[in-house]
Amino acid sequence: MSEVFFNGPAGRIEGEYVQSDDSKAPVALVLHPHLPPDFFQGNMNHDVIICLHTLLVKNGFSALKINFRGIGKSQGAFDNGVGELMDAATALDWLQLHNPSSIDYWVAGFSFGAWICMQLIMRRPEVNNFIAVSPPTNKFDFSFLSPCPIPGLIVQGEQDSIVPEESVLELVNKLSRQKSIDVEYKSLSGADHFFRGKLDELANAVDEYIKQNNRLSTGKKSASKKHQNKLLL
Numbered sequence: 001m002s003e004v005f006f007n008g009p010a011g012r013i014e015g016e017y018v019q020s021d022d023s024k025a026p027v028a029l030v031l032h033p034h035l036p037p038d039f040f041q042g043n044m045n046h047d048v049i050i051c052l053h054t055l056l057v058k059n060g061f062s063a064l065k066i067n068f069r070g071i072g073k074s075q076g077a078f079d080n081g082v083g084e085l086m087d088a089a090t091a092l093d094w095l096q097l098h099n100p101s102s103i104d105y106w107v108a109g110f111s112f113g114a115w116i117c118m119q120l121i122m123r124r125p126e127v128n129n130f131i132a133v134s135p136p137t138n139k140f141d142f143s144f145l146s147p148c149p150i151p152g153l154i155v156q157g158e159q160d161s162i163v164p165e166e167s168v169l170e171l172v173n174k175l176s177r178q179k180s181i182d183v184e185y186k187s188l189s190g191a192d193h194f195f196r197g198k199l200d201e202l203a204n205a206v207d208e209y210i211k212q213n214n215r216l217s218t219g220k221k222s223a224s225k226k227h228q229n230k231l232l233l
Contacts, residue, residue, distance in 0.1 A: 001016050001017065001018050002016070002017050002018070002019075003015075003016055003017075004016070004017045004064070004094075005073070006090070006091075006094045007090075008069065008074070008075075008076070008086070008087050008090045008091075009076075009083065009086045009087070009090065010069040010070075010074075010075055010076025010077070010079075010083055010086075010087070011069075011074075011075025011076050012073065012074060012075045013066055013067070013069070013074050013075075013087055013090060013091065014044075014066065014067045014071075014072050014073040014074045015044070015064050015065060015066040015067070015091065015094075016044060016053075016064070016065050017062075017063070017064045017065075018053075018057045018062065018063050019062050019098070020060055020061060020062040022060065023099075023101045023102075024101045024102055024103075025060050025061060025062050025099075025102060026060065026061050026062075026102060026104035026105070026106060026214060026215065027061060027062045027063070027064075027095050027096075027099045027102045027104065027105050027106070028053075028056040028061045028062070028063040028064070028105075028106040028107070028108060029063075029064050029065075029066070029088065029091050029092055029095060029105075029106070029107050029108070029117075029120075030044070030049055030052050030053045030056070030063060030064070030065040030066075030107075030108045030109070030113075031049075031065075031066070031068075031088055031107070031108070031109035031110075031112075031113030031114075031116050031117050032044045032046055032049045032065070032066075032067065032068065032071075032109075032110065032112075032113045033046060033048070033049075033109075033110045033111035033112045033113050034068075034078070034111070034112040042071070042111070042112065042113075043067055043071050043072055044065040044066060044067050044071075044072070046110065047194070047195075047199060048110040048133060048194070048195060048199070048202070049065055049110060049113070051199055051202060051203050051206070052108045052110070052131065052133070052206065053065045055203060055206050055207050055210060056106070056108070056210065058207075059207070059210045059211065059214055060214070061106070061214075062095070062098075062099055062102070064091060064094070064095055066087065066088075066091050068083075068084045068087050068088075069083050069084065069087055074087075081112075081115065081116065081119075081140070084112075084116050085116055085119050085120065085123075088107075088116050088117070088120050089120065089123065089124065092105070092107075092120065092124060092126075092127070096126070104128060104129075104214075104215055105124075105126050105127045105128060105129075106127070106128070106129045106130065106131070107120050107121060107127055107129075107130050107131075108130065108131035108132075108133075109131075109132060109133070110133040110134060111133070111134050111135075111136055111163070111193070112136060112140075114132035114133055114134060114135040114136070115135060115136055115139075115140045115142070117130055117131075117132060118130065118132055118135065118142065118144075118145060118148075119144060121148075121149060121150055121152075122144055122145070122149065125149075127150065128150050128151075129150060129151055129152055129213055130150060130151075130152035130153070131152060131153045131155070131206060131209070131210075132152060132153070132154045132155070133154075133155045133156075133195075133202070133206075134155070134156060134157060134160060134162075134163050134168075134193055135154060135156075135163070135168060135171065136162075136163050137163060137167045137168050137170065137171045138163055138164065138167040139163070142171050145171070145174070145175065147175075147178040147179075147181065148175050148178060148181055148183060151181070151182035151183060151184075151213065152182075152183050152184075153183070153184045153185075153186065153205075153206065153209040154168065154171075154172060154183065154184070154185050154186070155185075155186045155187075155188065155202060155205055155206065156168045156185070156186070156187050156188070157187075157188050157190075157191030157192050157193060157195060157198065158187050158188060158189050158190060158191060159190055159191060159192050160191070160192055160193040161192065161193065162192075162193040163193060165187060172185045184209060186205045186209075188201050188202060188205065
């Protein structure tokens with residue numbers, strides 16, 4: 001894994017990157033949380049982010065995780081999601097520059113990072129899949145998903161006291177009423193917001209989804225037929 005730096009809207013952005021040997025490999029961007037009480041505590045070395053990044057690399061992706069502005073060696077200051085979305089878009093530009101032959105772009109995020117990644121899919125049509133872990137639906141507005149344009153996976157801890165599952169299910173139910181979507185929902189029994197003691201279960205759920213939907217694994221452009229055009233509960 002290589003430490004990388006590139007210029008962003010607020011200055012230098014720090015990241016860690018693994019490049020696949022396959023020039024046509026799928027590409028993924030992984031976005032970290034900002035956690036309570038002030039939603040300004042989180043970085044790319046959080047256990048959940050390491051889990052997501054590692055799984056994507058093991059499944060053949062060229063994968064980048066970054067520190068948002070003001071975190072680690074990234075310059076700037078916290079911008080309540082506005083600047084962080086620009087940071088993510090800049091990181092995606094960097095990935096495209098370094099992977100000109102790839103046609104598969106995924107975004108993944110945890111908590112605050114899930115909110116940013118789901119905004120990114122509305123603005124960047126080249127992104128064709130997402131993984132959202134514990135999206136903070138009770139903290140931030142998700143009404144921009146109207147409709148959700150691409151397939152994805154939402155994972156939620158059943159015992160999450162920071163983002164109650166009932167709040168996430170409101171978003172899930174909204175997505176279930178949309179036509180021609182392919183979003184899978186996975187609730188992990190006994191898991192809290194941080195998946196303490198449940199990282200293996202999180203990894204298994206995400207790994208299964210990646211293998212079912214990664215063109216490198218399936219040889220198909222779309223997900224397996226049993227997941228098409230419905231939301232799985």
